[in-house]
Amino acid sequence: MDAPDVPVAPMLDMAFQLLTFFVLTYRPAPVEGQFMMNLLPPQPVTAEAAAATEAAATNDLPATLRTLPVVLRADDQGRLAQINIAEFDVSDDPKALAAELDHQLLDPDAPFDQTLIKVDPNLRYSELMTIINAFTDAFIRAKKEPKLSFDELRAGDGA
């Protein structure tokens, strides 16, 4: 008894065409990550006070004492020109910045658990993300939940 002769070649042709389509349209998906933040609304009071209002319910220590003030200034090209952490200038070298952040966040006498970053409006977004990245790393090293908020650096701020 003869076996039924099913033509496989046309099916293979179609399969190859489908395969060609998928190979040509395949594009490796870029791996996107994100920084989750709860950002405070604009208020007429200073940003420090706003941060204090939010944090007051969760800790007896005044929130202004738990907020690490940071100022980022940009040069004419929008690159990072100056980093000021707790009123001290810090190098933008990644290792020096990480060391300073570790010093601040791990210091038992300075129980910072959140950061308010005042940013020059002309600063490039990529430069800001580099700083956010460094802060997130530092918070994780200090075993604290990263709490970051932003405000616009105005003339006279952090001078």
Next chain:
Amino acid sequence: MSGAAISKEKAEPNLTPLLDIVFQLITFFMLVINFANDNYDQRINLPDAGSARPVEDDSRIAQDRLVLNVDSEGRMLKGDRILGIDEAAQAIRHEADLVKLGLRTSGVKFDSAVDTLPTTIILRADKETTFGAVLGIIKACQSQGFRKFALKAMIRS
């Protein structure tokens, strides 16, 4: 005579294993193709950040998110339209109204003065744009009651 007998035999390679392999390859490419990324604007060059957290459960917040793309000039991209800050604020207000309407129809009481919107703003800003432009979009969102933000970056160590 023996030569005529040999010429009648057909050489038929067994194509079934080859077909199996091809179907497996097709299945692989179909699975790895990421249709969700079609929602993301490819004109945006995201900044790099090694510590950015991967999106763990995208489907969980799929209903509760609003993706905003900001180009290198600080303008918001919405489909083919390029919106300035005023038009962007108007578009954000429109989206906020839709979210509030959805909350009302689902029976959730919402007070604009007190409550915040549950929607997460997925902010995809170009790395060449300025903080001032991004802050303008953030403030427009905050003024409408949005509080949760996810700043997107490429995960590269």
